[in-house]
Amino acid sequence: MSPEFAATSPGVFANELTRPNRQTLRCNVGHMSEAVSPTGLVALEGLHALKHAYRFGASVEEIWTDDLDKALELSDAVAPDLRAVLEERATVVPTAQLREHSAQPIPTRVLAYARPRTWIVDQALPTVGQDTILLDDPRNSKNLGAVVRVAAAVGAAGVLAQGAVSFFDPMAVRGAAGLQWALPCCASAKLCRQLDELRPASDFALVGLDASGAVFDPTDFPGPTIFAFGSERTGLSTAVRERCDAIVSLPMTPQVSSLNLATCVSAVMYLRQYARGDHARPSVGDQ
Numbered sequence: 192m193s194p195e196f197a198a199t200s201p202g203v204f205a206n207e208l209t210r211p212n213r214q215t216l217r218c219n220v221g222h223m224s225e226a227v228s229p230t231g232l233v234a235l236e237g238l239h240a241l242k243h244a245y246r247f248g249a250s251v252e253e254i255w256t257d258d259l260d261k262a263l264e265l266s267d268a269v270a271p272d273l274r275a276v277l278e279e280r281a282t283v284v285p286t287a288q289l290r291e292h293s294a295q296p297i298p299t300r301v302l303a304y305a306r307p308r309t310w311i312v313d314q315a316l317p318t319v320g321q322d323t324i325l326l327d328d329p330r331n332s333k334n335l336g337a338v339v340r341v342a343a344a345v346g347a348a349g350v351l352a353q354g355a356v357s358f359f360d361p362m363a364v365r366g367a368a369g370l371q372w373a374l375p376c377c378a379s380a381k382l383c384r385q386l387d388e389l390r391p392a393s394d395f396a397l398v399g400l401d402a403s404g405a406v407f408d409p410t411d412f413p414g415p416t417i418f419a420f421g422s423e424r425t426g427l428s429t430a431v432r433e434r435c436d437a438i439v440s441l442p443m444t445p446q447v448s449s450l451n452l453a454t455c456v457s458a459v460m461y462l463r464q465y466a467r468g469d470h471a472r473p474s475v476g477d478q
Contacts (some may be wrong), residue, residue, distance in 0.1 A: 233307045233371075234292070234361045238262065238299035240369030242270040243343075247372040250306040257286040258300045265299055277301075294361045307359040308372050312385050315349025315375035317395050317415035322347055322463055324456055325382075325397075325419040327431045328354040334423065336366020337453035339376055343367070345460040349375035351417070353382040353431060383430045386417075396436045399427050400455060402448070404438035407459065409466035412437075418459055423452055 232252055235241045245251055256262045259281055266273045281301075289302055317323040324342050329335050329352055339358065342350045350358070357363065358376040379385060386397070395415040400407075419435060421427035432438070441450065441458055450458070 231306075232304035233359045233364060234294075235301075235303040235305055235369055236293050236295070236361060236365045237297050237368075238265055238270065238273070238301045240364055240367075241301055241303045242273055243367075243369035244303070244305050244372050245273065245276065247370070249308065249369070249372045251280075251303055252306065253304040254281045255284045255289060255292075255302045256281050256300050257284055257289045259283055262299065262301050294365070305372075310349070310375040310377045312351065312377050312379065312382065313389065315351050315377050316389065316393050317348045317417055319413075319415055320467060320469065322415075322460065323395075323417040324350045324460070325417050325431070326350065326352045326356075326452070327419055327428050328352075328422045328425070329356055329452065330423055331452070332356075332360045332362035333366040334452045335360070336363040336368075338420075338456050339363070339367035339370050339374075341453055341457045341460060343370040343373045345457075345464055347374060347460060348415075349377065351382060352376075352378035353380075353428070354378065355380050383434060386434070397431075397434055399432055399435040399438045400440065400459065401427055401432075401438050402440050404440040406442050407439040407462070409459075409462040411439075418456075420452060420456055 235244050235249075235251075241251070241254065254277065256277070259277070262277055262281065263274060266277055289297065289300070293302055315323055324338060324347055326335065326338060329338075335352070335356060335358065339350055341347075352358070356378045358367075358371050358378060364371060393415065395417055396412045397417050397419060398412055399419045399421075401421065419427060419431050421431075427435075427438075441455060443450070
């Protein structure tokens with residue numbers, strides 16, 4: 192892992208000399224600054240995304256707000272550990288600028304920027320008691336983020352994605368509430384080939400979810416297991432399906448044909464957790 196991400200305490204802020212335009216961006220509380228959006232960084236839209244990214248060691252470079260008093264009030268309520276960070280680091284910017292640089296309105300009035308974390312497939316492999324989630328060509332960034340949020344909450348080993356997607360897309364980060372820094376999240380267009388190479392040494396089961404499969408029994412597959420979930424539109428690809436050791440399905444009421452991707456993932460992962468009897472253990476994410 193790169194030293195810049197090897198944090199020993201929550202939240203790492205870059206050295207003053209490495210902050211883009213820091214002399215321009217710094218301002219006194221209550222003073223509006225015409226800040227410049229940093230490039231090459233990940234947008235953390237909202238206090239909750241900043242909260243999680245900071246807690247799990249993200250290298251946070253910039254924090255903007257158009258209402259510091261409101262941000263501090265909310266921080267006191269949901270993330271007291273962020274108050275000192277906001278007081279020291281937040282740059283007050285015009286409301287118009289905050290809106291210009293965010294994909295959607297931000298009710299919490301906080302927009303931050305952090306360095307993306309680089310994960311590799313090996314780090315996301317399952318262990319006994321910690322399953323891995325595999326998303327086969329996901330198409331919706333919000334769904335991608337929602338799956339990361341579920342994975343962090345349930346204590347999954349990691350989230351893998353087959354295809355050209357980015358876990359650090361702004362909408363994915365927003366959907367995950369910044370939990371991309373909490374557990375390995377890795378996307379690759381060559382994921383199937385990489386898993387083929389890793390499988391002999393790792394000895395994991397690959398289980399696909401599809402309506403055509405046998406009814407899912409969470410007590411099956413006691414060893415390290417990767418659960419594969421197909422695209423919202425096309426389901427499991429041939430490449431992933433052919434590599435599965437089993438295909439299973441979640442039972443649904445007649446005439447109901449599908450579940451939202453994140454809902455399906457959540458059902459499977461929590462059924463597995465309860466079947467193992469470890470549902471009382473702490474999770475890495477907030478409920």
